[in-house]
Amino acid sequence: MYSQPGKIFGTFAPLLLGLLLGLGGCSRLLFYPQPGLPFTPQRAGLEYRDLELRAADGTRLHAWWLPARAGVAVNGTVLHLHGNGGNLASHLGGSWWLPEQGYQVLMLDYRGYGLSAGDPALPELYQDIDAAFAWLEQAPEVQGKPLILLGQSIGGALAVHYLAGHPQRYERLSALVLDGVPASYREVARYALGNAWLTWPLQVPLSWLVPDGDSAIRSIRQLKGVPLLIYHSLDDQVVPLSNGVRLYQAAPPPRAFQPTRGGHVQTFAEPVWREVMLRFLEDPQGFAGLRRLAELPNPENPQ
Numbered sequence: 001m002y003s004q005p006g007k008i009f010g011t012f013a014p015l016l017l018g019l020l021l022g023l024g025g026c027s028r029l030l031f032y033p034q035p036g037l038p039f040t041p042q043r044a045g046l047e048y049r050d051l052e053l054r055a056a057d058g059t060r061l062h063a064w065w066l067p068a069r070a071g072v073a074v075n076g077t078v079l080h081l082h083g084n085g086g087n088l089a090s091h092l093g094g095s096w097w098l099p100e101q102g103y104q105v106l107m108l109d110y111r112g113y114g115l116s117a118g119d120p121a122l123p124e125l126y127q128d129i130d131a132a133f134a135w136l137e138q139a140p141e142v143q144g145k146p147l148i149l150l151g152q153s154i155g156g157a158l159a160v161h162y163l164a165g166h167p168q169r170y171e172r173l174s175a176l177v178l179d180g181v182p183a184s185y186r187e188v189a190r191y192a193l194g195n196a197w198l199t200w201p202l203q204v205p206l207s208w209l210v211p212d213g214d215s216a217i218r219s220i221r222q223l224k225g226v227p228l229l230i231y232h233s234l235d236d237q238v239v240p241l242s243n244g245v246r247l248y249q250a251a252p253p254p255r256a257f258q259p260t261r262g263g264h265v266q267t268f269a270e271p272v273w274r275e276v277m278l279r280f281l282e283d284p285q286g287f288a289g290l291r292r293l294a295e296l297p298n299p300e301n302p303q
Contacts, residue, residue: 030084030120030122030154030185031084031110031112031120031121031125031154032084032085032086033085033086033087033110033112033113033114033120034085034086034087034090034113034114035087035112035113035114035115036087036114036115037087037088037089037114037115038089039089040064040089041064041066041092041096044092044096046066046096046099047066047067047069047070047099048064048065048066048067049064049065049067050062050063050064050065051063051064051065051106051135053108053128053131053132053134053135054131055111055118055124055127055128055130055131056127056130056131057124057127059111059116059117059118059124059127059128060116060117060118061108061109061110061111061116061117061128061131061132062088062109062114062115062116063088063106063107063108063109063132063135064088064105064106064107065104065105065106065107066095066096066098066099066104066105066106066107067099067104067141068099068102068103068104069099069100069102072099072100072101072102073102074102074103074104074141074145075101075102075103075145075146075281076102076103076104076145076146076147076148076174076281077103077104077105077106077136077141077142077145077146077147077148078095078098078103078104078105078106078148078149078150079105079106079108079132079133079136079147079148079149079150080094080095080105080106080107080108080150080152080155081108081129081149081150081151081152081155081156081158081159082094082107082108082109082152082153082155083152083153083154083155083180083265084153084154084155086113087109087113087114087115088107088108088109088113088114089114091107091152092107093266093268093269094150094152094179094265094267094268095107095150095268097268097274101278103148103281104141104142106132106135106136108128108129108131108132110125110128111124111125111128116128122214123214125158126158126161126162126165129158129159129162130162130166130169133166133169133172137172146174146175146281147172147173147174148173148174148175148176148177148281149163149173149175149176149177150177150179151176151177151178151179151181152178152179152180152181152265152267153179153180153181153182153238153239153264153265154181154182156178156179156180156181156216157181157182157185157214157215157216158214159176159178160178160181160216160219160220160223161214161215161216161218161219163176163219163223164219164220164222164223165219170223170226171225171226173226174226174227174281174284175226175227175228175229175280175281175284176223176226176227176228176229177228177229177230177231177277177280178216178228178229178230178231178244178247179230179231179232179265179267179268180231180232180233180236180238180239180244180264180265180267181216181230181232181239181243181244181247182215182216182239182243183215183216183217183242183243183244183246183247183250184215184216184217184243185214185215186215187243216247217246217247217250220247220250220251221250221251221252223251223252224252225252227254227255227256227280227284227285227287228251228254228255228256229255229256229258229276229277229280229284229287230244230247230248230251230255230256230257230258231244231258231260231267231273231276232244232245232257232258232259232260233259233260233261233262233263233264233266233267234259234260234261235261235262235263236263236264237263237264238263238264239264241259244257244259245257254284254285254287256280256287258273258276260273
């Protein structure tokens with residue numbers, strides 16, 4: 001249920017080397033989609049329905065709608081933008097827990113992922129995010145309720161750049177949550193290249209082949225007024241902790257930084273980090289971080 005680290009940010013530096021040399025900086029290097037869907041939310045005991053969205057260029061997109069659990073008051077809607085590998089099924093771990101807490105969720109598969117048509121590339125992929133917002137704007141069950149965007153890994157980076165260019169969408173948000181987000185695509189690629197003996201000597205020149213103009217650190221300063229919560233794990237071996245710290249330092253207030261433990265975007269596998277997000281959503285403007293709560297041991301994982 002929980003997502004695996006994206007290959008471009010993982011331990012596949014030799015493969016990355018060949019791709020970089022062959023494609024010379026193409027934005028497709030950032031995406032590793034998996035077609036099809038191995039399971040649906042039904043396996044997790046969740047009610048859901050399949051949605052078909054259309055991007056502005058006509059590309060057919062697949063999404064899941066997870067309503068709030070029956071009998072629970074609806075507290076808001078979460079748009080969940082996942083990371084660069086897999087598909088909806090492999091990223092369900094980021095939001096499966098929200099319907100029980102009264103949050104309905106829209107999970108989008110970008111073009112080329114899962115059952116969505118097309119091939120992932122920039123800037124076309126921003127049309128996919130725009131299609132998700134357009135659906136939310138007309139969905140009756142969304143109206144009059146807080147709207148939250150949860151962006152994990154590259155999904156958060158895509159969200160930051162998109163929102164900076166679409167202030168009308170950004171102003172609609174009640175809160176923004178980023179989890180394990182790369183501040184710079186190029187710097188994270190350099191980190192991955194530096195962890196393999198084959199590519200270590202060439203990490204700097206090869207990293208310059210990775211497109212960086214859309215990186216979150218270039219846009220986050222424009223996102224003013226909407227409360228922001230940034231999660232980043234001290235143990236993240238895919239996107240180092242320094243990325244989350246840099247984004248926090250560059251972001252305008254109100255914002256909070258929550259260090260976590262565990263692997264890349266495995267945040268919500270731990271109940272304590274789910275509780276932090278719920279507390280944040282209860283009062284986004286007044287939230288200042290819950291260090292004491294975050295330090296409590298988790299009885300389900302007593303390491």
